[in-house]
Amino acid sequence: MAHDLSFENFLRELGLRIGAAAVVVGLFFGLGYINRTGFFGLSRFLDNQVVFFATAFGLAGLVSLCWIEFQQYRA
Numbered sequence: 675m676a677h678d679l680s681f682e683n684f685l686r687e688l689g690l691r692i693g694a695a696a697v698v699v700g701l702f703f704g705l706g707y708i709n710r711t712g713f714f715g716l717s718r719f720l721d722n723q724v725v726f727f728a729t730a731f732g733l734a735g736l737v738s739l740c741w742i743e744f745q746q747y748r749a
Contacts, residue, residue, distance in 0.1 A: 685696050697737060701730050701733050701734055705720060705730050707724060708720065
């Protein structure tokens, strides 16, 4: 989180949080689409709610780790 309390940093933080929420919602919708269409036969596994949510949160964790690595590389 930014230490400078300016309007620019507020908008930047808000945009990053909205983007993160969009990625998580997109993961859930994407997995739901894969489950509905039977892409590569994955619907057999994703029909189970526990596997579906574990996969979604695992992918969200993977995306967050990639984002952290990208931020450290950029800095």
